[in-house]
Amino acid sequence: MSNSSPLRRTAKRFLNDAQLEQLVYRRRQIETPMLRLRTRRAADLDALACLHGTDKSSYQHGYTCLYKTHFASRRPTVRRLLEIGVGGITSQRGYETTEGGQSLRMWRDYFPNAEIVGIDIHAKAVSGPHLHFEQGDQSDPVFLRALIDKYRPFDIVIDDGSHIGSHITASFVTLWSAVTPGGMYVIEDLSLAYDPRYGGPPGTPGTAPELIKAAVDDTLLRENDPFRPSIAAMHIYGKIAFFEKAK
Numbered sequence: 001m002s003n004s005s006p007l008r009r010t011a012k013r014f015l016n017d018a019q020l021e022q023l024v025y026r027r028r029q030i031e032t033p034m035l036r037l038r039t040r041r042a043a044d045l046d047a048l049a050c051l052h053g054t055d056k057s058s059y060q061h062g063y064t065c066l067y068k069t070h071f072a073s074r075r076p077t078v079r080r081l082l083e084i085g086v087g088g089i090t091s092q093r094g095y096e097t098t099e100g101g102q103s104l105r106m107w108r109d110y111f112p113n114a115e116i117v118g119i120d121i122h123a124k125a126v127s128g129p130h131l132h133f134e135q136g137d138q139s140d141p142v143f144l145r146a147l148i149d150k151y152r153p154f155d156i157v158i159d160d161g162s163h164i165g166s167h168i169t170a171s172f173v174t175l176w177s178a179v180t181p182g183g184m185y186v187i188e189d190l191s192l193a194y195d196p197r198y199g200g201p202p203g204t205p206g207t208a209p210e211l212i213k214a215a216v217d218d219t220l221l222r223e224n225d226p227f228r229p230s231i232a233a234m235h236i237y238g239k240i241a242f243f244e245k246a247k
């Protein structure tokens with residue numbers, strides 16, 4: 001059920017979040033043998049997303065087709081990926097649980113030569129080969145600088161954390177310098193940006209869309225200055241933005 005399918009839209013009208021989670025869980029159980037087959041035959045990112053249970057899959061947000069477009073050619077060369085927001089939600093405690101790591105495991109299985117670093121404001125029990133976890137707040141530049149000192153550089157950074165505009169901006173401002181030339185910085189769930197809890201209506205200072213607009217200005221101004229290249233390209237979709245760093 002992709003995010004835009006009529007079935008999903010109908011399900012979202014009549015079911016609450018917990019019931020939707022259950023539906024996704026049951027569907028995954030039924031489809032697991034077929035998903036395993038798909039991952040065996042090829043590096044099928046959506047099948048990995050469904051199997052590991054991240055909401056990036058076509059069962060939920062449907063980001064995997066966009067990730068495939070931008071990441072498929074990078075599979076062998078990505079050495080280090082950082083994701084903000086490890087996930088793992090429960091009906092009783094929300095994200096305040098040690099569960100999570102669904103998307104980190106998907107990235108580990110998709111990028112054969114990469115170390116995967118996840119950060120989260122809550123303690124998460126994520127461990128295993130090629131997986132690293134650090135607890136901290138994505139809006140805290142001191143924490144982010146320590147992270148950069150320990151793990152830099154990053155070929156890919158993905159912000160799937162609080163989705164609050166000021167946090168997204170603080171992370172981007174600090175972490176962009178640690179992205180490799182030609183690397184990618186992705187911001188998810190931008191559809192929340194105009195919700196007052198995450199930002200505010202168009203034009204509100206400090207929101208994620210204001211960051212994107214500033215990046216457009218910065219890119220066009222730097223275009224005239226060959227010594228200060230920064231953003232090579234921006235790809236803005238309905239709910240997700242990809243920033244490609246100049247080489």
Ligand SMILES: C[S@@+](CC[C@H](N)C(=O)[O-])C[C@H]1O[C@@H](n2cnc3c(N)ncnc32)[C@H](O)[C@@H]1O
Pocket residue numbers: 053054055056083084085086087088095096100101102103104119120121122136137138139160161162167
């Ligand atoms: C949507 S979930 C991440 C889902 C995961 N990336 C996946 O695809 O499976 C968002 C996560 O961001 C974390 N988070 C919320 N505020 C944060 C902050 N200020 N700094 C770091 N992480 C934060 C939450 O604890 C939660 O685990």
